[in-house]
Amino acid sequence: MQPTEVALIEDDTILAVTWDDGETSRLDAVTLRQASRAASEIRRQAEGVELILPPAFRMQSVEPIGNYALRLFFSDGHDRGIYPWVYLRELAGHAA
Template identity: 90%
Template sequence: MQPTDVTLIEDHTVLAVTWDDGETSRLDAVTLRQASRAASEIRRQAEGVALTLPPALRVQGVEPIGNYALRLFFSDGHDRGIYPWVYLRQLAGQAA
């Protein structure tokens, strides 16, 4: 499963991914930020520390990581998470 298009829409609050099977996933910035698997986020979750997000959180940038993932840059400064294609598709399925 590979994307054919990745676009930030709705004033950078939604990541739209069109897949090679024709389906399009829409993932909002809050869902993506909460789902970060960066080491610091996993530690925060394990310690039971709540994630406080600013209002109007946005995805400020998208960087491809090889042929398998994206690195997302958020308006709250978080930029450490890598989102493999399989993980993005799973997140989209959970949000549906």
């Protein structure tokens, strides 16, 4: 499963991924930020620290990581999470 197109839409609040099977996933910035697998985020969650995001929260940019994932840059400065294609598909609620 590979994407054929990746785009930030709706004022950079939605990541749209079109897959090679024709499905399109739409993932919002808040969901993606909360789902970050970065070590700092895993620790924050384990310690029960609430993630508080600013009102106009959005993604600033997207960077491909090889041919298996994306790195997302968020308006709160978080840029450590790697989002593999399979994980993005799972977050969107599509079967992998």
